[in-house]
Amino acid sequence: MTIKLYNSLTRKKEVFEPIEEGFVGIYVCGPTVYGHSHLGHAKSYVSFDAIIRYFRYAGYRVRYVQNITDVGHLTDDADEGEDKILKQARKERVEPMEIVEFYTRSYFEDMDALNVQRPDISPHAAAHIPEQIQLIEELLASGHAYEKNGSVYFDVSSYPNYGQLSGRKLEELEEGVRINVNTDKDDPVDFALWKKAEPGHIMKWRSPWGEGYPGWHIECSVMSTKYLGEPFDIHGGGLENIFPHHESEIAQCDAAHHHGFAKYWMHNNMVTVNGMKMGKSLGNAISLKQIFSGDHPLLTQAYDPLTVRFFILSSHYRSPIDFTNDALQAAERGLKRLHGTVKLVRDQLAHAAGGDVLPAAAELIETQTAAFTAAMDDDFNTPKAIAALFDFTKGVNTLLNSGTPLSKQTLAAIDAVYRTLGEDVLGLVPDQLTAEIGGDLVDGLVNILIHLRQQARANKDWATADTIRNRLTELGIALEDRPDGTIWKLTR
């Protein structure tokens, strides 16, 4: 199969050709861990998770590197900017590394809930200071950087390709730059590689230029190439980081080594909430913990992490996505229908009789698997892939309702589709579809009630039968009378 992807660098959809046969090296800009993750993080990391899962499904060996930014990311590009970690540490009155640890754990907790597979390597910027210093030294030696008063800056004018990714021209940048009080820079468009630590700045390291700390862009240049080589296959991240962050990452590596940097650049689009840009200052930023608990003024209810994941994947990664309660509730119902069918298949699988795979089922599997992979091959079109999964599900339901029980082999073949496409690729169909509460005990108790209700129904005692069903419904247990017997499922 041939995978095509949209390369931000060339602004075209291109056939993916790995640098090394059968291997994909991908780096995605990770979070700066100074606060709980929000919907924007979810959009980005769920999108790339599906992309990486699909590469693996397609047979590639993938190395996925995603950094943890724990130093150097300033609240402001100008020199008066504060380090985000440091600022939060002061606010919470703890050590900066406690902030890093706490929010890193929070981040992975949220990503785990969203069924996002962990990166293969999660390098911390602060753990790669020597490598960053080394690259800065190389840039100084090759004339692409200069030192001023203990800080080192990248000389943008020395790298004519600056602007290749963002499509910006240096002259335009000059005009756009605001009045900058920093007089250390030769040119306002130059950016910091290393910053001198002012008195009282506690996150600092020794360097050839005195005590200081690295600039924000340098960490990604260093950590991506350290673990993936130079050049490497794919660099991903959010659209808003194209400039200056990604542009500068390229400049730093390419200026120093002339090997190029990432072959393909992939950028996910942004999140809005009720049609408006989501931002902390706008008061509409929703954290993942809030959306999972429903504890936010803009939310009318809590949403299951898988609902959030499904919602994100139901639009394309390069499209913006607008979070509204209506849209999330529609997603919730849709996913529920998908899960309902999978559960039915698995329930029947448990006590089905043997037999060949039904030809109609085999054909359905083949058709929809082909539609699914064609969609994913085309720049990871998850909405279209999900549509194939729903077409498949409709067909499965028809088979389940046909009146003749499906063989174990048929059901297993159907379930395999849900396990591979539904779970391995999209991460939407977990092994356990409903929370196990009480286990055998609850199962036994509910079955007693189902049995009593069956007796009442046999006696046409509808009042008793309906009372049992209604009271179970109140408890969150739904009964469904199917031709082959009554089944129950949890509704919450």
Place this chain on the structure above:
RNA sequence: GGCGACGUAGCCAAGUGGUAAGGCAGGGGUCUGCAAAACCCUUAUUCACCGGUUCGAAUCCGGUCGUCGCCUCCA
């Protein structure tokens, strides 16, 4: 101001030259003691608007209006 993306049914969302996927919601039906679930049928002569190219355009080109993003911290 510069750069870029987008505008498809009540809502969400695919489709980028060949006559509108899928999901949610709505309507009708089948099944059921009644439900629920599921299935079947149905819901845009039309893709913001105006021109143009073409045998043919939601899809290409030009313009208008609108929304959003980046240019400054943000995934």
